[in-house]
Amino acid sequence: VKLWGLGVEVCLQGPQILSLVPSLLAGPYCRNSVPSAPLLVTNSSTVTVLFNSTSHRSGRGLLVSYATSQHPDLISCLVRGTHYTQEYISVYCPAGCKDIHGDIWGNPRQGYRDTSVLCKAAVHAGVIADELGGQVTLSREKGITLYESAFANGLRSKR
DSSP, X not given: OEEEOOOOSOXXXXXXXXXXXXXXXXXXXXTTOOOXXXXXXXXXXXXXXXXXXXXXXXXXXXXXXXXXXXXXTBOOTTOBGGGOOOSEEEEEEOSOOTTSSOOOBEETTTEEOTTSBHHHHHHHHTXXXXXXXXXXXXXXXXXXXXXXXXXXXXXXXXX
């Protein structure tokens, strides 16, 4: 398992340390500081993340992104279409993206706005099951002025 994209908004009273059980300790992870290990790698297939933090203002917590050698094109649930400039791209969405914070605009008939969260839009379109994740092929097309909202696969897209 490879972990990256670790970040904490602010460290107010000392460093925040991240422990990966069984055997890795890393940090601090604070805004504007460089962690000792920006990419954490473990040979275990299961990792428990223990995040020890002092009090903070925003209450935001942290985001952990991961990769696996089984799917080198694995992306985070938070990736949007605007992160890519290629006309065609194939990515692998992880399981569990349906309930993440992030909006989707569009529907399977019209397509989706490029600011939509990709994997959540793929679940909405029925291209992948949220419980499994899966391979998604994207093509960049000319956008439209107004995307219609739709309810599909337990999600409502925005208009």
